[in-house]
Amino acid sequence: MKRTINRPMMEREYQPVSFKDVLIEMKDVSELMVDLSYSAILFDNKEIALEVINLEESMNKLVYQARIQSVLGARRLEEAEAMSGMLQVAEAAERIANSASDIAMLILKDIKFPAKLKRVFPEAEEVVTRVIVSQGSELAGHTLGELKVQSTTGMQVIAIRRGRGWIYDPDKTTRLETGDILISRGPEAGADILSTIAGAVECPSYEPSPAGAVDDLDRAVQLIIEMKNLSELSVGLAYTSLLFNNKEIADEVVALDKTLDNMRYDMDLWVLEAARKIDDVRYLRGLLYMSSFAQAISDSAHSIVDVLLRDIEIPPVFKKIVRESDEIITRIPVAEPSPLIGRTLKEASLGTVTGMVVLAIKHGDRWVYRPGKGARLQSGDIIIAKGRRDGECRLYELAGYTVEEPEE
Known part of the structure; x- marks a missing residue:
């Protein structure tokens, strides 16, 4: 869905719309806001940051619609329980969006980020x-x-x-x-x-101020990048666990959340120690905010899988929500005639060939989350990946199946 910056302010009035469509839009908007907020930091761009703030207005309206639909859609106790689970997913998307908006606001307030972080x-x-x-x-x-x-x-x-x-x-x-x-x-x-x-x-780059090029930040910025990677993985796995009703994957999301909590503690301690050695501590503030951002995303992913772990019924509409959003999630077994068999992810170049991001691979009874480039695929492996629908078709073909590719 194409969006431009000339968007009128949204009024809080109810408009009949399906709960499914509301949740699809909430998922898409929250993911777009995260991407744009990171872009605003990388390119030090206030126009992009303003668009994130504008998108928050769209999200606020969607949250209102979701709450109304959840009330109107439940007539029995069983329906109310299932609807509460979907509302919890909607609120998690809202928290992700709010966190992205907070990050965008940092750019508008001229909060500094170390040059090494952008590099x-x-x-x-x-x-x-x-x-x-x-x-x-x-x-x-x-x-x-x-x-x-x-x-x-x-x-x-x-x-x-x-x-x-x-x-x-x-x-x-x-x-x-x-x-x-x-x-x-x-x-x-x-x-x-x-x-x-x-x-x-x-394209001409936005060079950060030389004052931001402080020393001894390698450990901190690498930790931030790792937190970014893990938080994005946790959201993908959270939707995957509900889509396929898989508590093993849900447990991994919980474990990732604990890992990010520990990383946040390490980051806070390191920044306090580093502040004594750096002349301009303003360039450390951005790191603290970014670690909080990654942790908030992970906490939201934990909230999503909490629905599954508490045995709340997941209605069939959830599968449509994930499958009809801009970025879908798929599960594909590697069939015997597949050219992927015996090749590593690096050799197969799945990311560039299909546009799909591999979240996990199941070898027999063992899951490998966030597989590295050296992970080797075998017949019978199950690939969990996210991306666009035509990319899914290409991945199916590589996995040994014959499919018709839809229009993008």
């Missing part, structure tokens, strides 16, 4: 990149749907700067033009591919 952002498992569509590029003049950017490069375009305006969350009908600046997220290898087909014109 190591590309080391995250999903990077955020910015590239210009150059004259003669194969991207110019085509829509995102025609190009199938995410399923061919692994990169999802989350925003486009065109002249002085912005297009946020562009959809398949958005046509790219020469001079467009694309803000995208995905695997590092995919960023290189997108840069090449865009014409390999580098």
Whole structure:
């Protein structure tokens, strides 16, 4: 769903809409807000930060709609219990959105971030990149749907700067033009591919103040990147656990939340110690806020799986919510004729070939969460991945199945 910055203020009035559609939109908006908030930090961009704040208005309206629908939709005790579980998922999405808005507000308040943090952002498992569509590029003049950017490069375009305006969350009908600046997220290898087909014109970077280039921050910024990776993994696994009614995966989300809690304690202690050695402590404040952001996302994921762990009935509509959102989650067994058998994730290049992010792999009775590039696939393995629907079709084909690829 394409969004622009010229959005009127939302009035709090009830409009008939299905609970399913409300939750789909809440999931999509909260995920977009997280992506844009990280982009605002990386590029020190107040316009992107303002869009995150604007999206919070949309989320507030959706929360109102969700609460009304939950009341109207329950007529019996069993229905009320199931509806309470869905409302808990909706509230978790709201908390993620609120946390993203808080991070965006830091940019608007000129809170400082260390230069090293911005330099190591590309080391995250999903990077955020910015590239210009150059004259003669194969991207110019085509829509995102025609190009199938995410399923061919692994990169999802989350925003486009065109002249002085912005297009946020562009959809398949958005046509790219020469001079467009694309803000995208995905695997590092995919960023290189997108840069090449865009014409390999580098966009001028926003260089942070030299005062931010303090020493001895390596441990802290690496910890922040790890917290970012784990928090995003926990949300993907949380939706997966409910989608497939899998308590093993739910338990992993709980374990990840505890890990992030411990990492937050380590971060707080380190910052207190580092403050004595750094002249301008303002550049440490951003790290504290970012660790809190990652922890808030993880806490929200924990809240999602709490529905499953407390044996609250998960209505069939939840599967439609996950399957009809912008970013779907899929579970695919590796069949015997698959070319993936015996290859590592790095050799298969699933991220760039399909645009799907592998969250977990099940080998026999053992789950491997957040598998590394060296993880080797075998016949019968079950792959849990997230991405776009056409990317899912490509992954099915690679896993040894014959499918018809839908339009993007």
